Amino acid sequence: MTTPVRAEEATNSHYTAVSEMKGPTFDSSLECAVDKIELSLSCCKLADTDTFSKSDPSNSIIQLGRTEVIWNNLNPVFVRKFVIDYIFGKTLRLKFEVYDEKLSIQFCAKDLDRKDVFGTSDPFLRIYKLNEDNSETLVHKTEVVKNNLNPRWQSFEISVRTLCNNDYVRQAVVHKLIGYFTTSLEQLKSGAKFKCQNPKKKGKQKKSGEIAVLTAKIEHVYTFIDYIKTDTQINCLIAVDFTDSNGNPRDPKSLHCLNSNKPNAYVEAMEAVGSVIAEYDSDGLFPAWGFGARLPPDGAISHCFPLNDQPSNPYCKSIDGVLDAYKSTLDRVRLSGPTLFAPCINQAAGLARKHTDGSEYFILLILTDGVICDMENTCKAIVGASSLPLSIIIIGIGDADFEAMKILDGDEQRLTFQGQEAERDIVQFFNFSEFEKMKKGRSSNESTDCKMILAAEVLAEVPGQFLSYMQKNNLRPGQV
The missing domain is CATH 3.40.50.410 (von Willebrand factor, type A domain)
Incomplete structure (x- = not known):
């Protein structure tokens, strides 16, 4: 659930911000002392839900950064800290967002291997999340495209939490009838192309076609409470x-x-x-x-x-x-x-x-x-x-x-x-x-x-x- 809060409201909204003063600097354009504040963040009693949201976007909002992902925890204490400028006499408004996202994506492929006796294939994709113990969990399966070596699968949506526990660089494995490739959310959203690996082939013949991302869009999800x-x-x-x-x-x-x-x-x-x-x-x-x-x-x-x-x-x-x-x-x-x-x-x-x-x-x-x-x-x-x-x-x-x-x-x-x-x-x-x-x-x-x-x-x-x-x-x- 997205909860936009001002800095002074953080404690009441189940957020904790701890500041540590650093040595002051001087900004000549502002003609006042600028202190550095280091923020440490934690949350408690987060909503236990798979769909979170975002607040209204604003052109005046600048993202300072993101914390690391803490899995399966409704009371996270984040390690990553943020250093921001503090200027006496100037109102500083901060917004803290806790959220999940969904990925809208569509794949296509070309030059896939022929697997059927009539010289075609019936390809489909299976997407697996890699767990901490390197085991795989199936999170999505596309439809089957009949008799096609250059298929275009229908677009689909999947929760970012479901796909990779909100970790953009966590590896995911995409299997299909013919082979597999590994990727991450960071790669998927960039519209990358992937060579499909066939483990039964050797050397240069190991490639079994190419999978491309046609569209990949990450969207924040609003909740009923929002x-x-x-x-x-x-x-x-x-x-x-x-x-x-x-x-x-x-x-x-x-x-x-x-x-x-x-x-x-x-x-x-x-x-x-x-x-x-x-x-x-x-x-x-x-x-x-x-x-x-x-x-x-x-x-x-x-x-x-x-x-x-x-x-x-x-x-x-x-x-x-x-x-x-x-x-x-x-x-x-x-x-x-x-x-x-x-x-x-x-x-x-x-x-x-x-x-x-x-x-x-x-x-x-x-x-x-x-x-x-x-x-x-x-x-x-x-x-x-x-x-x-x-x-x-x-x-x-x-x-x-x-x-x-x-x-x-x-x-x-x-x-x-x-x-x-x-x-x-x-x-x-x-x-x-x-x-x-x-x-x-x-x-x-x-x-x-x-x-x-x-x-x-x-x-x-x-x-x-x-x-x-x-x-x-x-x-x-x-x-x-």
């Missing part, structure tokens, strides 16, 4: 199933039964997930809708109505406000059907479409007990919304058949509609019965822990979905 720190707003939207398959709310067996001694599953899910998202929602306002109910006064069925009964302002204050509106809704509507997701998804997409600049991100939480009756329209709505700053979390309540939800989830295969593939996987499904099994027989304190586990499980994919939107649209933290 965007949150720079005021990207997270908005929680809630849609609740009021179809009659839930059972009459006055029946103790109903999924919507309100028992003063025990919250129903809808309430538990909204409390557990909503309370976590609320920490990232600065205005504390939750748009909340219901679907599948007959509304007063004429009993017309609605598949997207505001829980607070205010069509022009469906926002509830805090998650408690949502729960109050939910309970009030149960008293004024009649459960009906069918179960349609598309109207609420389209409503959420409409809000997200107004904020595509990275300033806001939306999470739609759908709580449902039944099988989707508008699967085609739901797929259409999700594929259409996949280009927007939106994630959809579906929580299945009760013991219905939720197989269709796995299709929407898109983990195994990207969702499509009429041949059009979703730009991003934006849906996650969670079966609430798994949570109920987990908390069964546990004490009240342990049940609280279970709620935290539930929220973590349900929200696990959101940061990745969030970053996929920001990266796809080239949106940097704080640029709005």
